[in-house]
Amino acid sequence: MMMTEKMQEAMPVLQSPLSESAAIVVTGLRNAGKSSLINTLFERDVSIVSPVPGTTTDPVSRKMELPGWGPVAFVDTAGIDDEGELGEKRREKTEARLASAAAYIFVTPGHRGVAGEEKKLLERLIASGKPLVIAVTHGDQPNHGEKQQWLDGLVAGGCKMVRVDNTSRSGGSELRRLLSALADRAEFESGPLDGLVREGDHLLLVVPIDLAAPRGRLIQPQVETIRDALDRDCRVTVVKERELYEAYRSFREPPRLVITDSQVFSKAAADIDPDQALTSFSILFARKKGELASLVRGLRALERFKRGGRVFVMEACSHHRGADDIASVKIPRLFARLVTPDARFQTVRQLPEDLSPEDLVIHCAGCMMTGNAMRHRLQTIEARGVPVTNYGLFLAWANGLLPRAINMLPEFPILYPAGGLPGIGSGKILPR
Numbered sequence: 001m002m003m004t005e006k007m008q009e010a011m012p013v014l015q016s017p018l019s020e021s022a023a024i025v026v027t028g029l030r031n032a033g034k035s036s037l038i039n040t041l042f043e044r045d046v047s048i049v050s051p052v053p054g055t056t057t058d059p060v061s062r063k064m065e066l067p068g069w070g071p072v073a074f075v076d077t078a079g080i081d082d083e084g085e086l087g088e089k090r091r092e093k094t095e096a097r098l099a100s101a102a103a104y105i106f107v108t109p110g111h112r113g114v115a116g117e118e119k120k121l122l123e124r125l126i127a128s129g130k131p132l133v134i135a136v137t138h139g140d141q142p143n144h145g146e147k148q149q150w151l152d153g154l155v156a157g158g159c160k161m162v163r164v165d166n167t168s169r170s171g172g173s174e175l176r177r178l179l180s181a182l183a184d185r186a187e188f189e190s191g192p193l194d195g196l197v198r199e200g201d202h203l204l205l206v207v208p209i210d211l212a213a214p215r216g217r218l219i220q221p222q223v224e225t226i227r228d229a230l231d232r233d234c235r236v237t238v239v240k241e242r243e244l245y246e247a248y249r250s251f252r253e254p255p256r257l258v259i260t261d262s263q264v265f266s267k268a269a270a271d272i273d274p275d276q277a278l279t280s281f282s283i284l285f286a287r288k289k290g291e292l293a294s295l296v297r298g299l300r301a302l303e304r305f306k307r308g309g310r311v312f313v314m315e316a317c318s319h320h321r322g323a324d325d326i327a328s329v330k331i332p333r334l335f336a337r338l339v340t341p342d343a344r345f346q347t348v349r350q351l352p353e354d355l356s357p358e359d360l361v362i363h364c365a366g367c368m369m370t371g372n373a374m375r376h377r378l379q380t381i382e383a384r385g386v387p388v389t390n391y392g393l394f395l396a397w398a399n400g401l402l403p404r405a406i407n408m409l410p411e412f413p414i415l416y417p418a419g420g421l422p423g424i425g426s427g428k429i430l431p432r
């Protein structure tokens with residue numbers, strides 16, 4: 001089918017980073033018509049389709065603006081019944097996507113009988129409580145009797161369903177309409193300033209423009225924070241760290257909050273009043289992704305960290321490393337000075353298979369991951385008994401800025417019980 005200009009206008013395939021978008025994961029058995037359904041949704045060939053089961057191997061994301069949702073990423077996945085050693089690895093990837101999804105499209109071919117594996121999968125999806133639409137493919141053929149009976153029961157139970165014929169690409173607009181109608185049931189991430197500011201507040205952001213800064217643009221946490229401040233009718237002043245001292249003194253009233261890049265935490269703290277509320281983009285993002293409490297807890301591991309232990313510095317995306325890179329240079333340097341000089345550091349993007357409870361993970365702010373994906377990752381690490389914290393919290397601790405860097409958060413009393421958190425001290429660099 002030819003894509004008209006009008007269609008392109010209605011359904012832009014967005015170019016912005018996939019990180020900000022909620023993920024709608026397309027799942028089902030191999031050969032169910034998942035990739036064909038993605039093509040039906042986008043009304044053009046964006047996914048590879050073939051009659052051979054197991055065609056889609058790695059999850060593939062395509063972005064679209066969906067009414068009610070804003071930008072979403074549709075994620076095509078390998079069949080949940082993939083086989084063999086490689087199939088198991090693919091299933092693991094699919095499972096990770098399912099865990100971090102904001103919503104699901106469960107794909108089932110109408111002309112085939114019901115398979116036990118798809119029944120089990122659908123039960124899990126329903127139990128998750130996330131928005132779900134069942135797409136019944138092969139709408140150009142009569143439904144299998146057993147499948148029809150199963151589907152009738154699901155619709156009677158309240159499931160949303162659409163019949164799709166991928167050969168003529170019909171059913172896509174109805175599927176988009178059903179997904180839009182379910183948007184209010186999805187969990188959207190809060191903004192980085194949620195619960196921290198009021199209309200009319202003044203915020204001062206400290207943004208180093210050094211060699212590590214990307215050429216010609218601000219990074220995602222800075223952009224999102226500025227946008228969130230404007231949405232909340234706050235005034236924003238953005239300065240480089242060199243201008244902070246003078247800018248701060250030029251204001252008649254102190255700003256409601258100073259938010260700094262974690263890498264210049266100590267300079268920012270030195271240039272402003274000691275009782276000025278101060279935090280970092282990285283801490284606000286850990287909070288936004290919903291896992292600040294476990295990352296604060298992870299700091300306890302610094303006290304009992306064993307000599308020669310392993311530290312995995314985890315980054316969620318690849319980016320250019322400068323000479324004074326935070327992951328490979330700054331954090332290891334501070335760790336050697338403040339915790340132990342002989343820790344074995346590795347910078348990783350995926351969880352190492354042999355993680356052990358003796359290790360420590362220090363994660364980046366995860367600005368390119370959705371909250372669901374971040375939560376899933378941190379829960380996986382914690383489930384293996386491994387402590388995990390993040391860059392912002394580690395750097396706040398290392399600069400003697402805990403609890404100050406989190407004490408303006410409404411949830412502070414829970415994060416940091418009275419008398420400090422065991423093992424973290426009271427905002428001083430721990431003597432070794």
Ligand SMILES: Nc1nc2c(ncn2[C@@H]2O[C@H](COP(=O)(O)OP(=O)(O)OP(=O)(O)O)[C@@H](O)[C@H]2O)c(=O)[nH]1
Pocket residue numbers: 029030031032033034035036037048049050051052053054055056057077078079137138139140164165166167
């Ligand atoms: N007649 C008909 N064929 C379809 C329909 N949807 C998919 N097919 C065919 O079914 C086969 C599998 O389609 P895919 O979209 O590759 O299925 P998949 O679920 O992505 O498969 P894997 O990637 O292998 O898991 C292809 O030959 C498609 O042309 C449909 O609605 N009607």
Ligand code: SF4
Pocket residue numbers: 220315316317318319364365366367368369
């Ligand atoms: S490494 Fe982490 S914090 Fe840095 S840009 Fe990527 S996701 Fe964001």
Ligand SMILES: [Mg+2]
Pocket residue numbers: 034035036048049055056076077
């Ligand atoms: Mg496929």
